[in-house]
Amino acid sequence: MYVFKLLFTFLRPYKSLVFLNIVCNILVAIFTVVTIPTLAPFLQLIFGIQQTTPVSSSSGYLKALNQFMANEMAASGRETLLIKVCLFMVCVFFLKNLFRYLSMYFMAPVRTGIVRDIRGKTFSKLMDLPLSYYTDERKGDLIARMTSDAQEIEWSMIQVLESFFRAPFIVIGCLTYMITISPKLTLFVFILMLFTVGIIGGISRKLRASSYLAQSKLGQVISMIEETLGGIKIIKAFSNENYIEQRFSQENNSYRTLTANVLRRKDLSSPLSEFLGVSIVCLLLWFGSKMVFGGEMDGGVFLSLILLLQHY
Secondary structure: OHHHHHHHHHHHHHHHHHHHHHHHHHHHHHHHHHHHHHHHHHHHHHOOOOOOOOOHHHOHHHHHHHHHHHHHHHHHOHHHHHHHHHHHHHHHHHHHHHHHHHHHHHHHHHHHHHHHHHHHHHHHHHHHOOHHHHHHOOHHHHHHHHHHHHHHHHHHHHHHHHHHHOHHHHHHHHHHHHHHHOHHHHHHHHHHHHHHHHHHHHHHHHHHHHHHHHHHHHHHHHHHHHHHHHOHHHHHHOOOHHHHHHHHHHHHHHHHHHHHHHHHHHHHHHHHHHHHHHHHHHHHHHHHHHHHHOOOOOHHHHHHHHHHHOOO
16 A cells, blocks of 8 residues: 555646546557447348347347447448448557557656656755765665666566556456346356456466566676776785685576576566466357357357457
């Protein structure tokens, strides 16, 4: 809780830009949630998929779209309707990605400004600390906090804003649509999501712990370099070059080992996420196809759900 209070304290001078970022994130979420369900009646009408059950008609939004597209197809034909729907989707996705860019555009001066403010406050604090503090604290650790640690705060801030103001709208909208269409399929997807989040969450926790250790070790390496350069005359006077090189080699190898572990876990996340994603889609196709074949769901609605899950 203290971290969030501190974060919003730094955000306060940039509240106008943050507000614009929030508005853009909300618009991105709205366009994401609204566009994909539009494909359900479109697929039903264009490809001649007949409704097998009134499940989809329970949604007023889909019912209105079904009626609208049926009237348009009767008036202008399938080819003209296809062109209109494709143009509609292109425009909507253009607006979605435009607001996505604008959200990051407004966020850029906030990100750089907060990093500047944090470094400025940290530097002022260093100037106010007594000399006794510097005898116990390594200078490399202080340098690392003002450089790489401040950069980590910048990325954490972006994730917090997106998690608070974009993701909830997308998740709530997607869940509402899915529950309206098929509570049974929604429960199946929710179970698969919990399994996936459990695996990826475990890797992420280990990655954060390893990254913290690597960051601390980098501070020690920087400290040793700074101390060596500061005392190079004394080192050479007592011919301690070999001893210092051995110490530095140990610290450097230790940092290399920790960094390699971080990179291995980080590199594992992408292929593992892809494998889990494909596995979930295959299970979903199997389960959803059974529902379509059994007359529990329309084919067009099921295809729209598959596209919708790509935004989770």
